[in-house]
Amino acid sequence: MxxxxxxxxxxxxxxxTALVACSDPEGVIYKGDGTPDYAFAGANQKVEMQPTDGNKIIVPVYRGNTNGASSIDLSLKIAEGIEEGLFALNTPTINFEDGQSVGEAIITYPDINDLSAAAIYKMSLSFEEEKASPSKLNTISISAQRKxxxxxxxxxxxxxxxxxxxxxxxxxxxxxxxxxxxxxxxxxxxxxxxxxxxxxxxxxxxxxxxxxxxxxxxxxxxxxxxxxxxxxxxxxxxxxxxxxxxxxxxxxxxxxx
Incomplete structure (x- = not known):
């Protein structure tokens, strides 16, 4: 047994306890002082890559103060052992329009048939901590695997x-x-x-x-x-x-x- x-x-x-993919903006707390503040939905996100997703991994980025236009710069860090250039950040900067609360970070990859069927691809997406909401969710760990x-x-x-x-x-x-x-x-x-x-x-x-x-x-x-x-x-x-x-x-x- x-x-x-x-x-x-x-x-x-x-x-x-099993890791749960975060889908709701559980940590988005607003500063309330009029300055732009940003956050990811959570600390982790699990992704199943499949032929219908257009070779894209979408990661939501939330903005607390939606007054006016603003932008946030992102950086992508790939785990060791993953082939260089296999994943790329297609949106190094996300531009928010006046009133917009959610933007999309897009990570691209080649044809799904070029990916290992058994591998788990790990990476992290982040932005400057000083621009984060009080939740401090300025980094998200991503685990991507072929569906x-x-x-x-x-x-x-x-x-x-x-x-x-x-x-x-x-x-x-x-x-x-x-x-x-x-x-x-x-x-x-x-x-x-x-x-x-x-x-x-x-x-x-x-x-x-x-x-x-x-x-x-x-x-x-x-x-x-x-x-x-x-x-x-x-x-x-x-x-x-x-x-x-x-x-x-x-x-x-x-x-x-």
């Missing part, structure tokens, strides 16, 4: 060396690509994803969060170190880590249906 994996780790880990249609291919068995346990594990496959997903693998709401090549070997396994939060150091993630396949069983060598360091490499195995 999955619930048993915390018995020997109860002092180290606690159940994580994939997953369907169940059955139930396999997952074994974790790190937690010393195993359980029946549903397995899903994307219709658009050879990408597999293990839903709610360690924690509900946190899937483990990977892609296979034509020979059935692992071709992509990006860093991803497990869903467990270290009591002192925060979210625990995994980094791919290699894999081995024997029949339907795929064994991943995964480095379990937090911002402050890591717990070493463990072998995690999924036996596919």
């Amino acid at each position: 999955k619930l048993n994996i915390l018995k020997s780790w109860s002092l180290l880990f606690a159940m994580a 994939l249609t997953f369907k169940s291919i059955g139930t396999g068995f997952f074994t974790t060396q790190f937690f010393g346990d195993g359980w029946d594990q549903p397995v899903e496959k994307a219709e658009e690509a050879n990408v597999y997903r293990l839903p709610d693998c360690y924690v509900a709401g946190y899937p483990i994803m990977f892609s296979l090549d034509e020979e059935g070997n692992v071709s992509s396994f990006v860093d991803q969060e497990t869903g467990y939060v270290h009591s002192e150091y925060g979210m625990v993630s995994v980094n791919y170190q290699g894999s081995m396949r024997q029949g339907k069983a795929i064994t991943f060598a995964l480095l379990f880590y937090v911002d402050a360091g890591n717990f070493g490499v463990s072998e995690e195995t999924i036996e596919l249906p």
Whole structure:
């Protein structure tokens, strides 16, 4: 049973709460002194990129004082490891007209088929803190991923060396690509994803969060170190880590249906 994996780790880990994409301007507080003030809707935004979005990621920017025209300059920071030039800020400056309260920051990317089907692209958008509303939401972290249609291919068995346990594990496959997903693998709401090549070997396994939060150091993630396949069983060598360091490499195995 999955619930048993915390018995020997109860002092180290606690159940994580799922990240929720922010869609409402929860932090837009107005100064009320007549000066322009700006804010993002929240600290995080999750984006599913799909063929119908015109190769654009839209991030709303809110203005508190809507009197007169004003403008705000934005900057885009791309996470390390992402190909240079893959994402670009199409609106380095947003111009607000008199009475306008919401503007759109537009981040563009190339043809969706040029993006990895398994990758999570992380970036942040920000403006000068002195121009922020009292909420101080002048930076937003963006996690963008290709929208994939997953369907169940059955139930396999997952074994974790790190937690010393195993359980029946549903397995899903994307219709658009050879990408597999293990839903709610360690924690509900946190899937483990990977892609296979034509020979059935692992071709992509990006860093991803497990869903467990270290009591002192925060979210625990995994980094791919290699894999081995024997029949339907795929064994991943995964480095379990937090911002402050890591717990070493463990072998995690999924036996596919």
